[in-house]
Amino acid sequence: MxxxxxxxxxxxxxxxxxxxxxxxxxxxxxxxxxxxxxxxxxxxxxxxxxxxxxxxxxxxxxxxxxxxxxxxxxxxxxxxxxxxxxxxxxxxxxxxxxxxxxxxxxxxxxxxDQVSTDTRMYLRRVQLDAVAANLDLIGVLLAFPEEELLAILPGYTHSQAAQPISVAFWKTAHASMLLRDVRRLRDAFGRTDESPLGACALAGTSFPLDRELTARLLGFGRVLSHALDATSARDYLIESAAAFAIGGNTLSRMAEEVVMWSGHEYSLVEVSDAYATGSSIMPQKKNPVVAELARGRAGRTAGTLVQLLTMAKGVTLGYSCDLQEDKPYLWHAIDAYLSTLRITAGQTRGLRFDSARGEELCWDNFSTATELANHLVAERGLAFREAHHVSGALVSALLKRGATLRDTAAGAEILAGLGHPVAEPVLARIFAPRNAVAGYVSPGGTSPASVGAVRDELNEAVAGHAAWLDETRRRxxxxxxxxxxxxxxxxxxxxxxxxxxxxxxxxxxxxx
CATH class of the missing domain: 1.10.275.10 (Fumarase/aspartase (N-terminal domain))
Incomplete structure (x- = not known):
């Protein structure tokens, strides 16, 4: 034996x-x-x-x-x-x-039932740590100085210049995305915080167990009552992995902008020396390696989600050893996600934006052309589609001359020829990137008042999540x-x- x-x-x-x-x-x-x-x-x-x-x-x-x-x-x-x-x-x-x-x-x-209980207890701790790390990063993003409300950056669609935005607008956008990650983590926590202890192998036991007592002693929010479901369930792991993968993507998208905008061709942002390295052969290089690794490590979280889905899809109810393949991959995803959250917060504190460069690009890339269309609608009563056509014709004519929206004299001449004259001083005001940013006063827009209102809303949400985090950890x-x-x-x-x-x-x- x-x-x-x-x-x-x-x-x-x-x-x-x-x-x-x-x-x-x-x-x-x-x-x-x-x-x-x-x-x-x-x-x-x-x-x-x-x-x-x-x-x-x-x-x-x-x-x-x-x-x-x-x-x-x-x-x-x-x-x-x-x-x-x-x-x-x-x-x-x-x-x-x-x-x-x-x-x-x-x-x-x-x-x-032991392994499921242990894993849920560990995963609860990780989920709470991830909520805390997200809230820290959001706090960094929302702590911008007032001058960043009108610090100009180009906004992009299709990777092409679109409309001007502000640094504060960019930061609050990422904070808004991260808050959804917090909500996903809290949702996953709710389905993780269920005690399977006492389900035994799969069918319960003849002993008179008090499953509510052990759940209370372990700090669980509720008992997962059905014994077969309790020992078989791995959806809480998959849901958590999905939250980590989506969160990794959120961080990767932010990192992509930092990497792209720090290149010489953009020169919109510079990372702190502490978050960059040099080249072994090219002495001029400053490589944003932390942001690059943040992009790459999102693959670990995405890969874990696929692994867990594949692992669980063919397992019948009741335990099978296939299910022990969850933890090695999940641990890697957890480490990648938490470390990326924390280092991204440090990197974000040290980002230096060049708003003068941003404003220069917005003058030259025609990103305020929409404002001419809006002006023709508001002041001349044109239908927007007609105003859009006039503005497009102006852009086309300026491009053929090798000119930009800075050339307001040429712009006034072209518009007069199109039958929609606008005085040069008015064009200068309309096309100024700072004026465009300040003028987008709709809720959620780029104006300082709109961004300030969003920041207040986000800060209120952060306070609510922080209170929940403190209370849950205390419980x-x-x-x-x-x-x-x-x-x-x-x-x-x-x-x-x-x-x-x-x-x-x-x-x-x-x-x-």
Whole structure:
């Protein structure tokens, strides 16, 4: 008989090749905190329900608390031959207490509900960290000085000059996009924050479990009630991966503009030296490598989403080992996304925009031609399509002369010939990029008042998300503190029922 914890019906052990192929300890390291916390909550529930004797629960809790302290000191090591984090911790408890006591730890539980519980607990932490990192970046974008309300940049459609915008308008646009990423993360959190613990292998158990108690001790918002669904579900992982992939794309699009605009041909923005590197051969180069890597690492988050969808699509209900392929890829996506969020915030603080260059480009690229059409509609009563035709004819004539909208004398002459004369001083006012930016007063437009209103709206949303983040972290932190306080009391000799009665009322904002 093999000496594996699952080895009762086996006559021989797996080979080293099979162990190497199936083990997960290298990725399970991130789950140790969750597995120990889960074990403590599970034992408290087993003891409270009389499923294991009180003295067994006390001994188990004492051993688990020692392992927790060992892990906090960075001294706990998972052994590859024990396959995963769950068997490692169970074996450590058995080695200390013996199988007669330590063997009770896995009562009324399976690795199937364990791994889903651990992963949800870790993923909750990641989702909250991602919300926080997004809010930090949004805060950087919204903290622009007042002069950036009329610091001119060309706006683009089809990668061609379109209409002038301001630096503040650009920053609030990206902040608005990032706030949707925050909302997606919060939505994913809601479906991650459900406890599968107590579902066991797939069908529940004959033991009288109190699943609401363990959910409260683990800080979950609710119990995922159906046992087969609870152990089978991986949609919360896929949804989280989708949020990370979309968030990675958001950051990549911002990085693309930084990379493009920092080139000599644009010269609209310069990154801080701390976020650039030079060339090994060309001494003049300043390469925006952080922004370039942000674009590239979006591929990691997108690839993870495809991997998880592919992994889950052919797995029937009930656990299959296919599903252990989720974490290696998800961990890479998490690391790429969080690190990119944080370094993008640092890079954004140091961006230096050249608004004089932006204004110069807007004069030369005809991006205020629409304002002539608007003027002809508002002041002359032309239909917009006719006014559009006149403005287009002016642009065409100026291009043939090698002129731009700066050449207001030529513009006045051409318009007079088209039968729509406009005085040169009026053209100078109409075509000035700063006037165009200031004049887009519609809600959401580029005028300082419109941008200021949007910033106020975004800041209000940030404050709401920050309050939710603080409250959610507090709720989960309170649950952990309460579970460990009860465990320490019981391990020290206190009555388990009284310990739970004392801490449970402190878990405000518990199950929904």
């Amino acid at each position: 093999t000496d594996k914890l699952w080895g009762g019906r086996f006559d021989e052990d797996i080979t080293q090749d099979v162990l190497d192929y199936t083990l997960t300890v290298d990725v399970d390291v991130r789950l140790v905190f969750a597995d120990l916390w889960q074990d403590i909550a599970h034992v408290l529930m087993l003891g409270a329900g009389g499923i294991v004797p009180g003295e067994v629960a006390r001994a188990l809790l004492g051993s688990l608390l020692q392992l927790w302290e060992q892990n906090e000191r960075g001294e706990l090591r998972l052994r590859p031959e024990l396959e995963d984090v769950h068997f490692n911790i169970e074996q450590m408890v058995i080695e200390e207490l013996g199988r007669e006591i330590g063997g009770h730890l896995q009562t009324a539980r399976s690795r199937n 989960i932190g309170d649950a952990q503190a309460a579970a460990f306080d009860a465990a320490r009391e019981v391990a020290g000799g206190a009555d388990l029922g009284k310990a739970l009665d004392r801490i449970l009322p402190t878990l405000n904002g518990g199950l929904s």
